Amino acid sequence: ALVEESINEALNFRRAMRKVEDEWGEGWWFQVWGPEVLAEEGIGERDAWMLEANAEWHGFGNLAPGFNMLDPIKATVITPGLNVSGKFAETGIPASIVTRYLVEHGVIVEKTGLYSFFIMFTIGITKGRWNTLVSALQQFKDDYDKNQPMWRILPEFCQQFPQYEGIGLKDLSQQIHDTYKANDVARVTTEMYLSAMDPAMKPSDAFAMMAHREIDRVEIDSLEGRATSVLLTPYPPGIPLLIPGERFNKTIVEYLKFARMFNERFPGFDTDIHGLVEETVDGKRRYYVDCVWQKPSNEALTG
Template sequence: IVSKYLAEHGIIIEKTGLYSFFIMFTIGITKGRWNSMVTELQQFKDDYDQNLPMWRVMPEFAAKNPRYEKVGLRDLCQRIHNMYRKYDVAKVTTEMYLSQIDTAMTPADAWAKMAHREIERVSIDDIEGRVTAMLVTPYPPGIPLMVPGERFNKTIINYLKFTRAFNSEFPGFETELMVPGERFNKTIINYLKFTRAFNSEFPGFETDVHGLVRETIDGEVKYFIDVVKE
């Protein structure tokens, strides 16, 4: 939310995390320029303390996502924080990079499977143990999570499910995810499920995962990943 707030006030954030962001200063930047950033951060704090409605503090964003127009800034921040706690995302996003990954084939072999169309699109609810045919990279942090030929584990799947839920709940704040031959373990699957839940709950704040495919079927948004055929 802070990153989007600053962007609407002319300050672009280089990278964002769950509760942090990174700002890059160029050589020779003046005190006056970086002081503008401090001023905007203080303004955000004031708007947060007053719980001003989104249409006042972020009018451009509210115009694109009218469901937030009358929501207070502090209330929205709290809702997103509550969802992070519900899915224990801080722990999941650490564990999914530390979780044991089973490599089923080389990235080159997985790429060959995709080139020969020996892949299939599977729901994130059914990908545990399956071999990814795509590169999976969540944003933030923008670090590849899986390469083709690895299997999905439960931790990663849980994160994907969180992403699904978050992007649905907070549109406009999406989490991105880029997804080639690793198997999906439970850790990764849990992350994917979080993504699904978050995106559903907060449209406009979606978590993006490149490689995670969103399709609307019978009016319902579903999440899929391309995996190697078994």
């Protein structure tokens, strides 16, 4: 019964979001990723949540029939700016800005992607709680459409990062969106996971070298070809990219260079990468990864 209540609340949230779009979402509104047709009431049928091959809403292509199903209690809210095929729109609202706004308005989000954030309807989530989220999203839309200054809508954030005080919410959203679009970050983040991985040694051997401090702290520009001694996990999507003992390739290094550039340009909206070490050198942030110790080459010894 408790699980059924959670599913029911998740469905009610999805219906409420669609109702807001119909009645109030002029111009744009947030979408909840899921089937196009929802049951009018109750939890509906199990088959409605099966991922059918080549359905446009999920974008996963030719899936095996009856093999994948979306859990209705896991709700991914989509922000404008990027479609399921990875194509950027002219304007957009990166999810990091939305979730930063929600945090300052008392709503904590589970996980944040480029143009999506994730919430889970666990046991105990009631209408009162998810209605707070819907209300906060409505307020965000109103502030965005009016291009309210950041100091007014995110005062605590602007105390920490005063460089944003005079920027409008809509203007800042567009600046980050344009940066994502110019660097085609959706393609890069996909390709780095599809790129060829080159294991230099067993993970246990790499971990043992780290435990014995047989490591080099290597800056991003020098990482290509080096074997990591740590697990490297970018957020989003929160999936390990390299495990200890695997080598950095060009595609992964390019992504890390983008993350470095983005963090320098938009502090407070940093790309979070577990395994990437940040140090401040001469007042400037520099980024490193702990790699397996590499013996100096003969040329280096004789040079």
